[in-house]
Amino acid sequence: MDAVRPILSGHKSLIVGIANDQSIAYGCAEAFRASGADLAITWLNEKARPHVEPLGQQLGAEIMAPLNVENPGELEAVFEQIRERWGRLDSLIHSIAFAPKEDLQGGLLDCSSEGFARAMDVSCHSFVRMAKLAAPLMSDGGTMFAMSYLGAERVVTNYNVMGPVKAALEAACRYLAYELGPRDIRVHAISPGPLKTRAASGIKEFDRLLNDAVEHSPLGALVDIEDVGFACAYLATKFARRITGGTIYIDGGANIVA
Template sequence: MFDLTGQKALVIGVANDQSIAWGCAKALHRNGAEVAITYLNEKAEPHVRPLAEQIGAPIVMPLDVGSEDELDALFSEISRTWGRLDTVVHSIAYCPKEDLQGRVIDCSAKGFAIAMDISVHSFLRILKRAEPLMPHGGTCMTVSFHGAQKVVGNYNIMGPVKAALETATRYAAAELGPKMISVHALSPGPLKTRAASGIAEFDEMLNEAADRAPTHQLATIEEVGAFAAFLASPEAANVTGGIHYIDGGYSIVG
């Protein structure tokens, strides 16, 4: 599809074979990139390591983005093993369930801070560490959702959080553009992932999205991965700062 031969890519957020991050990792590998994979903790490792082995990942490490030590260890290993980095995919979000499933105005200060730190600021921390490993340019991606732009039932506090992520993406793209480092947000419609399972009445959201989208199709992780592979390719080197919808047109209706 796109020639990524020789590229070194880091994918953060693989939890299982239904993860958006896994769709991206597969596509990057299929098009020639070497891919480093992280897993959240020991509990997650048995679900992630076999996937990493499928694509021959040379780096498979634990990463809780709330830990500066784990971030430093990961990027030290990337620097030692590869000496550079071409592509980063950040596909993680978190909010405590009691805050996620309540009204926006009822969200606790602690819950809001956690959601912003894990879902937004972690992307900035990763960009800061990736920057010196991209002396000749590169591509960095995160994952958003249409609830950042419009009110989506039951998406609740993650709407404002994803809005912050999209704004951070634009500012980071402006700051890193002179170094030919592009920054993007991928915005699929609702997908049945582990991360989304905490949203109340999520099955209803999926059904509504399929009904509402012009194609009447939900996006797949493979389609998201294909778009990520394009953005990582030389053909997209002059594209940056965008919120890229991969949602069958879900975001254009109503």
Template sequence: MTPLVDLRGKRGLIVGIANEQSIAAGCAEAFSRCGARLAATYLNEKAKGWVEPVADRLGAEWLAPCDVREPGQLEALFDQVRDRWGGLDFLLHSIAFAPRDDLHGRVVDSSAEGFGIAMDVSCHSFLRMAKLAEPLMAQGGCLLCVTFYGSERVVENYNLMGPVKAALESATRYIAAELGPQGIRAHAISPGPIATRAASGIARFDELLERAAAQTPVGQLVTIEDVGGLAAFLVSDAASRITGTVIPVDGGQHLLA
């Protein structure tokens, strides 16, 4: 199959593969097809059983644990990147979490603890990764995260993740501005609704999928492959002068009120 873009020789760290249907898996598939060298993470031993087959199929060179709430684990991951590769060319951050009670309730009812956890895992972890990646990207690089249009519009049942994703998008812009002089770019990819395991935690998500399919100009839901195609382009040299963007991959749904 013809590569979308040439990523041969580029080293990429994929954080957030949950299973073969996850957005991170779709991106990793595209990176692999384009010739990139990959490493991937798993949340814990239970999750490893789902991630390992995907990583093996895509030829990932190594797999490491990464729970951003565990002290020192993220730092240890980037130590491995330095020791194994000596540097890094791109990173995909595709993790998010909010406690169930806070996610399913009104935003105004969210607890300080729940809000803090959601911000830490879903947003601040991207800032931490950017800081740790900076010295490994001596020749420049690209940092990607995953967002959703519930960051800028009120989406029923998206609740607490709306403000959290808004913060993530703002963080991406600041990363792009602050690390730009080092040749490091940053983007937030904003897919339309996709039936992933992570999305299943959102109440009545199946209804959101149905509405999205009816509302998109192209009349179809996007796939993880669609997201992967954009991700591969953004980390490639073809996008070397593009940074600080929030890019929708939603079949045009963002065009409609």
């Protein structure tokens, strides 16, 4: 990653969702660190730890901890570590999503109520829970990010249950922006173009989505995790202090083309 100015020097950021060095969350962590931020990162479980912890060490992350939002108490434990170590938080990046494979790969009509509920809890409501814990630590204001996708707004073939779930996540961002605005806390839904991540591998015919993105993009190229990371880093600065509540597309303009 090219050297950049330390526009986030002293900034404290929690980044949730790193699985490997191809993750959107990792692109954000790299960009925030390159911009001078101090990092807290998490891994899903002990199986993921050997893949994530070395990345955190390379980035000089000051706080590293397990976090499965489905496990009672783990989310609260992460924020308690942040409170004890830093006493504050400036930004939060939520980059996690999940749906059971059988529910994700079938159509919405065939999605089970249990699978829909898990997808909604992990992919959407966990962001609301994080926001509630983060807000008291953002006494001087802050920024929250949640990762969405164009399938929240339009039907994307094979995106299935994640479309309604991401639509709910974008709505949650708008309502949180409204509720937290008086506390100078800004909230953004980030909608990158399709990226080759492990999470995307569960979507049928994903290569076709990649090809379509290139074809429809006015810039004629796919975005990468660095593009997403630096856009979020900008939004976390005072340069973007009057931007909140919207969905920010980082897709080379593909969303504007029918």
